[in-house]
Amino acid sequence: MPKQVDGEQRRADIADAVLRLAARDGLPAVSLRAVAAESGLNIGSVRHYFDGQRDLMRFAMRSTIDRVTARLERRRESLRPFAELTRDEAASQLTDFLAELLPLDAPRRAEATVLVEFLIAARVDTDLADLAHEALRGTLTLARRIIDAMTRDALLPPGAADLEAERLAALLDGLTFRCALDPAATPPQACRDVLRAHLASLPRP
Incomplete structure (x- = not known):
């Protein structure tokens, strides 16, 4: 009897191969042939699950966003x-x-490295723009x-929400960018310390 293949799991495995390639070699290195080699499949198998490179890239970006969201939901x-x-x-918990x-x-x-790569690519790639905006x-x-x-x-005092939300989002985006692109200059503990200091310094009521 032929072996049954879980289509969703196979798509997820292929997306993981995209993420490994993009994190290691950059987004330009991601091609159907390279993804097939990275995932241990033949190129026909990759094409069976994805219409082309654009479809593959969107699925990989969607998967990255979804796994981060799921991790936050579990922690929440x-x-x-x-x-x-x-x-x-509250500052420590946050x-x-x-x-x-x-x-x-x-x-x-x-x-984070792959997400940064996708966000930069989406600046000129309209196929990724909606996912970049969502992220x-x-x-x-x-x-x-x-x-x-x-x-x-x-x-927090009333009236501070708009500004403080923008400041917190900008800090998270900035730390992600710095820590992903130059982890030696901004090591993990430094990221946590900066975030903790910001949350502790929010205006008091």
């Missing part, structure tokens, strides 16, 4: 309500939570929800 379930926390406790977005270990560094807006949306929750629980 264990967060304590801000109403139960002091300012310092540092641990938001660190999931930062390239602080090898898997997250690979994700960038996602960081701001997350920052806004956090700041709004802190304001509701009297950890």
